[in-house]
Amino acid sequence: MKTREDIRSMEDITRLVDIFYDKVRQDQLIGPIFEEKIKDNWAAHLSIMYRFWGTVLLGERSYFGSPFLKHANLPVEGRHFERWLSYFYETLDELFEGPKTEEAKFRAEKMAEMFQFKLEHLRNTGNQPLK
Numbered sequence: 001m002k003t004r005e006d007i008r009s010m011e012d013i014t015r016l017v018d019i020f021y022d023k024v025r026q027d028q029l030i031g032p033i034f035e036e037k038i039k040d041n042w043a044a045h046l047s048i049m050y051r052f053w054g055t056v057l058l059g060e061r062s063y064f065g066s067p068f069l070k071h072a073n074l075p076v077e078g079r080h081f082e083r084w085l086s087y088f089y090e091t092l093d094e095l096f097e098g099p100k101t102e103e104a105k106f107r108a109e110k111m112a113e114m115f116q117f118k119l120e121h122l123r124n125t126g127n128q129p130l131k
Contacts, residue, residue: 006098010054016104017049020091030083033074056107057100076119081112 007013021042025031038045054060088108092101 004095004097007057007096007100007104010050010058010060012096013053013057014050016091016095017046017053019095020088021046021049023087023091024084027083027087030076030080033076033080037074053104057104078116081116085109085112 005012007016021034024034048063051060051063055063085108089105092104096104
């Protein structure tokens with residue numbers, strides 16, 4: 001029996017992003033990395049994340065850019081991505097249920113895999129980051 005609705009609107013995206021980043025900011029492993037990078041610019045960062053996930057999941061076409069380049073120099077590795085994904089999945093499962101929710105999990109996992117591949121390439125070759 002379905003007890004939660006699926007992701008359907010920008011209001012849903014906003015709720016997902018806000019609750020997810022509340023968890024991230026409190027985490028001792030990944031929280032400090034985000035705090036160091038974002039500092040006092042959380043409102044701007046969250047606004048970008050609303051547009052990013054709205055574009056990815058709802059076709060809003062309000063995000064334009066290359067997310068990897070902003071992350072290329074962060075001190076992250078596999079365990080950081082695992083923690084990020086665990087909070088993302090947890091938040092999705094708490095709030096939503098349905099095909100769009102499963103798509104969000106799939107896309108987040110693929111994005112984490114791509115970021116890790118690109119970071120490994122960058123660190124192993126010393127070349128410019130793959131866009």
